[in-house]
Structures are given as C-alpha cells and as structure tokens.
Amino acid sequence: MSTIHGTTEFGPATARRQYYSPLEAYWDAFCEWRKRERLRTQPCCLTDSELMDIGITRGEIDFVASNPSIDPTDFRSS
Template sequence: MTTINAITEVGPATAKPQFYSSFEKYWNAFLEWRQRDRLRAQLCHLTDKELADIGITRGEIDCVAWHRD
C-alpha cells in the first residue's frame, strides 16, 4: 500500500462552462435594460424647460435613453 505525502493544488479552469457564459450574457443584458429604463424614468420626470436645457424634447426621451440615434 502506498501513502500520498504531497497535495497537488488545482488552479481555476481556463474556460467557463457554456451555461455560465450564456447566463452572464443574459444577466448583463438585463442589467443594461434596467439602467436604460431608470434613465428613461428620470428623464420623464423632468419638466419641458429642463429637457430643453439639456437639448432634448419629450418625444426624444426614448431615443436618448435607448441610444437610438
């Protein structure tokens, strides 16, 4: 019978499993959507004068929030 005297350290895997990379992609898209939705809500709460001060109209809020030039 042999005895193992040394412990081999195992490093992190170099490639993520496919599930985690897909999940991360969708999670990041969800976070980006939430951030854009918050920006849209903040712009909707501004008055027309405040919107004019930053150079947009109420009709352009969606385009500005979603970066659709």
C-alpha cells in the first residue's frame, strides 16, 4: 500500500503553442514579420515634426516597431 505525501499544484496555462508542423511555425513567423513591417512603414510617412509630437525620431522607428512594449524615451538623456 502506498501513501501520497504532499500535493501537486497546477500552474497557470502558458500562451506558448506547440507546433506540429514546420509550415505552421513559418506561417506564424511570416505573419509577425508582416505586422512589424506595417508598424514600421506607417510612421515613415510622418514628417519629422509629427514624429517629435509623438516622442520619437526617425532613427527610432525600427526600434519601436521591433519592441512595441519598450518605451524609446526611457533611453534618452535629455
């Protein structure tokens, strides 16, 4: 006869998916790339003064498109 000592708790479900085919993984990566490209091209159409109004420079557009959760103004010294 066996006795169980302790309990096992269930952790939160993760958002990471298991890919069963390489095609699905490539398609998801392609869709993410297209989304980043759209985010990058929209601010490129703005003028420099419009970019200053929202707090970024033309050189920071790629950074902001690649890292939308990071605020580029945190890295400025002035």
